[in-house]
Amino acid sequence: MNTSRRSFLRRSAGALALAPIVPVGRLALRGGRDGALPDSADHSSIGAGGPQEAWVARARAEIPASTESLYFQTGGIGPAPNAVIDHVSERLGFQNRSPAEPRISEEMARIEPDLRAQLGRVFGAGTEEVALTHSTSEGIAIAAWGFNWEPGDEVVISNQEHPANVVPWYVLRDRFGLVIREIDLGTGTDLIDEVRGQLTDRTRMVSISHVSRNNGRTLRADESAELGTLLRSRGVAYHLDGAQGPGCVVTDFRALGCDAYSTCGHKWLLGPKGTGALFVRREMLDEVQLSWAGSHSHATMDYEGAYTLLPSAARYEFGTRALADFAGFARAVDWIEDIGLEKVEERIQSLVDHAVEVVDRTDGLGVSSPRARPDRSGVFVVQLPEGCDATQLYNDLREDEGILGSPVREERDFRLSIHFFNTRDEIDTAIAAIAMRCA
Known part of the structure; x- marks a missing residue:
């Protein structure tokens, strides 16, 4: 994928989720309204999406995969924390x-x-x-x-x-x-x-x-x-x-x-x-x-x-x-x-709320997974448009964008496993990339 197209995807998602990672003490700081922020950061000027909670920032700093790629493959194999x-x-x-x-x-x-x-x-x-x-x-x-x-x-x-x-x-x-x-x-x-x-x-x-x-x-x-x-x-x-x-x-x-x-x-x-x-x-x-x-x-x-x-x-x-x-x-x-299972589960559900909203306003895409709690989970499945091959999409996203998702059983379904360490910006970027690839 050429540089101009990659840049467009980042802008269209309203994030810098694929930008270089800059260490800040024990944390890794990424740009974007929902990126990892150190506890001492001034959150007052962060964009409309609000600041990243400090506990998520600390957790992301302990999970290398969360800053090496856009990791939506926990449903296949989860990334372990350093500890x-x-x-x-x-x-x-x-x-x-x-x-x-x-x-x-x-x-x-x-x-x-x-x-x-x-x-x-x-x-x-x-x-x-x-x-x-x-x-x-x-x-x-x-x-x-x-x-x-x-x-x-x-x-x-x-x-x-x-x-x-x-x-x-x-x-x-x-x-x-x-x-x-x-x-x-x-x-x-x-x-x-x-x-x-x-x-x-x-x-x-x-x-x-x-x-x-x-x-x-x-x-x-x-x-x-x-x-x-x-x-x-x-x-x-x-x-x-x-x-x-x-x-x-x-x-x-x-x-x-x-x-x-x-x-x-x-x-x-x-x-x-x-x-x-x-x-x-x-x-x-x-x-x-x-x-x-x-x-x-x-x-x-x-x-x-x-x-x-x-x-x-x-x-x-x-x-x-x-x-x-x-x-x-x-x-x-x-x-x-130590983080709190209820906090983790609530964070997942909040991110899935966001994913549903983003897909709903994206032409050509649909939601195959349940929309409402408690029937849904972090296994979020996007329905692709006719003619978009899920396996080819998986390969393209992985190789060109550093986005790790997964095809599943239904031919036009593509899975994003959304865990608590993922961010809204990452979801925006992934869905924008899916839409562009399937356009």
């Missing part, structure tokens, strides 16, 4: 001083139980209901393979699922004769009616997204709880793919009413890659059986064939673990808690 990466590095160094030394190994061994307790407290589960995994996909696999499937048994999924919540069902279909039924979780459909319309006497599980990665629809806690009650009355297990949940929308395992909830640390929680969690309702621990196990899954065993499993969801864990990464996961949750 998280530093903590992983410190724990690795500490462990490596003498991994088998009891003083060191015992301290490292406390990481996992402490993290289970922390995740349970923050996201509405008992400590005994939390298993630590390496990804949302791993949690989905544990839930999917936890039942003795018979030919003709049915699972209900939706038309909004990530491959992680589709491919396991394909494999189970081909291996055991499972039947896959699908509901429409497009914007505006009725969750209960959709599921009820697919239930039969052979339905054994419903596995759908808490927040859709394709259209940003969020299951409200009340409708999810209602669905959970309906399914339990029919003996049907209920699993939620929560990859896009924690850190993006209010997430309370008990309030959602599901039996199992899979999530990860590396998206909206900004934790290390290779970390995740599976929440399993304590009453379902013996129903969701182990499909693979190993050392540390057991409470007792002998070499004559006797064993007992751990009485908690930790039974789904086994083997030598990357403890420093889990320590980083805990640090990431601490980091967001």
Whole structure:
């Protein structure tokens, strides 16, 4: 893209979001009415959009990706703050001083139980209901393979699922004769009616997204709880793919009413890659059986064939673990808690309000994701005009503008994952660039 066109995009967005970054103490100062500003800055002359809150400025200074590009890819992979990466590095160094030394190994061994307790407290589960995994996909696999499937048994999924919540069902279909039924979780459909319309006497599980990665629809806690009650009355297990949940929308395992909830640390929680969690309702621990196990899954065993499993969801864990990464996961949750989850979620919603307004006044573009709270999330999906290829748009924006978004399932949909560290100016710039590329 030539220089004059890039300059036009910046002017049309009313921002300098792609301008050079000038360090100011611990912060990085960017131009524009919503750029990162140091606490001591004079905010009185900032433009009509108002000043950047100091807490957002401090957070942006700790997230390198927020100043290296226009980062709207948190729904794919979130950028970790420096404090998280530093903590992983410190724990690795500490462990490596003498991994088998009891003083060191015992301290490292406390990481996992402490993290289970922390995740349970923050996201509405008992400590005994939390298993630590390496990804949302791993949690989905544990839930999917936890039942003795018979030919003709049915699972209900939706038309909004990530491959992680589709491919396991394909494999189970081909291996055991499972039947896959699908509901429409497009914007505006009725969750209960959709599921009820697919239930039969052979339905054994419903596995759908808490927040859709394709259209940003969020299951409200009340409708999810209602669905959970309906399914339990029919003996049907209920699993939620929560990859896009924690850190993006209010997430309370008990309030959602599901039996199992899979999530990860590396998206909206900004934790290390290779970390995740599976929440399993304590009453379902013996129903969701182990499909693979190993050392540390057991409470007792002998070499004559006797064993007992751990009485908690930790039974789904086994083997030598990357403890420093889990320590980083805990640090990431601490980091967001220090800011305040409610503050983060409210900031996301405010930015999405702005994104909706900008798209609405931009010719040729539409909004594919829900417009109103509480059905929406930070997964904001722009509908492109006819003939605009989302994959080509992704490549052009990434290569020419330094804007990182994502094509999704629908051919004309383009996703901007809007986290709290994004700014209104960045949203303006991204949408202006999309409009120009698709003109």
